[in-house]
Amino acid sequence: MSSGTRPAGTGRLVTGVAWALLLLGLWLWGREVTEGPGGSSAPTHGDIAAVGRPLGMALPPAHEPIAPAAPRRVEVPSLGIAAPVVARGLDATGAIDPPPFEQPHAVGWFGAGTRPGAAGAALLVGHVDTDTRPAVFYGLSAARPGAKVRVTRTDGTVAEFTVDDVQVFPRGDFDASRVYGRREPGRAELRLITCGGSFDRAAGTYSANVVVSAYLTGAVTRVPG
Amino acid sequence: MRSVPIALRAAGAAVVLVLAPMAGGAYADGGVKATVTPSTASPGADIDVRVQGCKGTTGTAKSPAFVADVELTGRDGGGNPLFGDTTIKSGLGDGTYKVTVVCDGRDHRDVGTVHVTHRKPTHEPTHRPTHHATPVAPVRAGGGGTAAFAAPAAPGVAQTTTESGLGTPYTLLGLGLAAVAAVAVAFRSSRRQAAASGTGTGTGTGSGTGSD
Numbered sequence: 001m002s003s004g005t006r007p008a009g010t011g012r013l014v015t016g017v018a019w020a021l022l023l024l025g026l027w028l029w030g031r032e033v034t035e036g037p038g039g040s041s042a043p044t045h046g047d048i049a050a051v052g053r054p055l056g057m058a059l060p061p062a063h064e065p066i067a068p069a070a071p072r073r074v075e076v077p078s079l080g081i082a083a084p085v086v087a088r089g090l091d092a093t094g095a096i097d098p099p100p101f102e103q104p105h106a107v108g109w110f111g112a113g114t115r116p117g118a119a120g121a122a123l124l125v126g127h128v129d130t131d132t133r134p135a136v137f138y139g140l141s142a143a144r145p146g147a148k149v150r151v152t153r154t155d156g157t158v159a160e161f162t163v164d165d166v167q168v169f170p171r172g173d174f175d176a177s178r179v180y181g182r183r184e185p186g187r188a189e190l191r192l193i194t195c196g197g198s199f200d201r202a203a204g205t206y207s208a209n210v211v212v213s214a215y216l217t218g219a220v221t222r223v224p225g
Numbered sequence: 226m227r228s229v230p231i232a233l234r235a236a237g238a239a240v241v242l243v244l245a246p247m248a249g250g251a252y253a254d255g256g257v258k259a260t261v262t263p264s265t266a267s268p269g270a271d272i273d274v275r276v277q278g279c280k281g282t283t284g285t286a287k288s289p290a291f292v293a294d295v296e297l298t299g300r301d302g303g304g305n306p307l308f309g310d311t312t313i314k315s316g317l318g319d320g321t322y323k324v325t326v327v328c329d330g331r332d333h334r335d336v337g338t339v340h341v342t343h344r345k346p347t348h349e350p351t352h353r354p355t356h357h358a359t360p361v362a363p364v365r366a367g368g369g370g371t372a373a374f375a376a377p378a379a380p381g382v383a384q385t386t387t388e389s390g391l392g393t394p395y396t397l398l399g400l401g402l403a404a405v406a407a408v409a410v411a412f413r414s415s416r417r418q419a420a421a422s423g424t425g426t427g428t429g430t431g432s433g434t435g436s437d
Contacts, residue, residue, distance in 0.1 A: 011413055018409035025402030028395055095362035110360060123360065131368035138371065171363045180360050193364050199372035206372075209363045 059145060059164055063216045065188040068118040069153035071109050076192075078147045079139040085124065085151075087111030096193070098125045104135035114182075114189075116151040117159040117216060121182045121189040128194040128206070137194035141166070143212045149190060156222035161190045161214035168196055170208045179211050188216035259286055259324045259337025267343060269315040274337075276307040276326050283307070284328030290317055290339050297328070317341050 071085040088108035091097040099106040107126040114120035126137035149161040169179055182189050190213070197208030256278035266272050274286045274295050284307050286295040295309035307328070324337035 011417065014409060015413055018406040018413070020406075021402045021409070022406030025399040025404075025406065027399075029399030029403070031395070090358075090360055091365075093362045094360060095364045096360045098364060098366045101368055112358065113360075125364050125366055128367040129369065129371040132370040134371050135367075137366070169363065174363045176361045179363075193366070195364065195367035199367070199369040201369065204369065205365055206367045206369070209366075 060162055060217045062184075062187050063218055065119040065186075065216065066117040066157065066159065066219045067155075068115040069155040069157060070111070071116045071122070071124075071151045072154050073152040074107050074124060074192075075150045075152075076140075076143065076147065077150075078144075079142055081136065081139065083107045083126070083136045085109050088125070096123055096125045098127055101127065101130045101135075104130050104133075107136055113180075115153075116161075116190055117153065117157070117188050117219065119182075119186055119188055121180060121191055122151075123180060123191050123193065125193045128196065128210075137192065140192055140194050140212055141168075141196055141210045143192075147214075149192065149212075149214050151190070158220045158222070159188075159216060160218035160220070161188075162217040163212055163214045165211075165213040167211050167213075168208050169211055170197065171205070172207075174209070179209065183213065184215075190214045190216075257326055257328070257333040257336045259326050261324060261337055261339040264338075265340040265342055266313050268313050268317040268341060270313050271310060272313060272339065273308065273310045274324070276309075276328070276336075278333075278336075279307055279326070279328035281329050284326055286311075286324055286326050286337075288322050288324040288339060290314060290322035290341055297326075313339070313341055319343060 070087065073083070074085050075082045083105055085107050086099055086103075086109070088097045088099065088111060090110075090112075096108065096110045098108045104127050107124050109116075110123040110125070114122045116122040116124075126140070127135035128137050128140070129135050143163050143166050145162075145164050145166070147163040149163065151159045151161065153159060165183075169175060179191065179193065192212040192214070194210050195206035195208070196210035197206050199206050258277050260275045260277075262273045262275065263270075274297065276284060276286060276297055279297075279299075282299045282305070284297040286297055286309060290313055292312045292314050295311045297307035297309040299305045299307040319342050321338050321340050323335045324339060326333045326336050
């Protein structure tokens, strides 16, 4: 006689479970390999935007630069960022000095540089975290092309920018002209910069900068009164 | 008799090989041109170099006036201009200095000039801002408070990643499950073979029912 039908039934069950486990294991491993959004580790180098950019997504056309005015507030609705903007200068190393850690909710703007809405690149800098908790630009690396950034200016106008690039620049190989310089002549551009990469506890600094680049796509003039 | 056509072909090839470098050389030297901006600069000033006529996308520009050789790069595709920048040597005497460009595997001598003068050209601003008037360095914008743990709930970047890419816990879990599954399948198939050989055919066909 055969060895019985019961072992055969359990045999198929075990085989099925084994295949299910195998597929589950491969799926979990595959998620990590492809490093999609929701992966547990963030990229430390390169073009973050490429990870989430839909194929063939068209970005809106650029708006003509508008009359310059200093920024007062910046909002990125898709990331839940809404913060006041304060003018800042450069520190001794030639980097934009972000607001002090005692004001982790404020965003700094390089006041001697381009004003948001004018032709050129306006530079905004914010902390990713303090030494104990997340800060204003903690979620910045999740920005993706097509996201909107709204800057309210001292003249009441709200300038709307659209993100077109998100990149990580390591400190050791820092391309300042690409981070701080305008990318296309005649366009009003905006950079949102914070720290990223891995944290060196001995030096007290992060290993890279996360740079979100956006360009002007709209402006709404607040009617006075 | 067959040696004649061979000899003629060899002679033709030799002629082409002799003439080609001369033709190529005449074209190349006439085609490459280097432009320095500003064309008149002070010692220690930054200058840009633009080179036209190189077929490749990289090259070097040299001059006794430059503090270092200029690495030239250009956009994809040969025939586009190449760009680079450097600084005029400090303490250099006034005069006109020649620029030589190396590209496409050869030197192109004296294809540009730069004038050095200690007097600032009138179109430059007289008030020279400090060296760091525009930002040049990466920002220091984080205290490291969120770097200790990976927090998938928050879309943060402030995470320590000692390896690029795979998260270790997920990798081990995935590989462990795959290993368990492989062992289970192998175990099952060995039991099936043992059952099949028990019926005497040993061909391994069919499932483990061993129909008699």
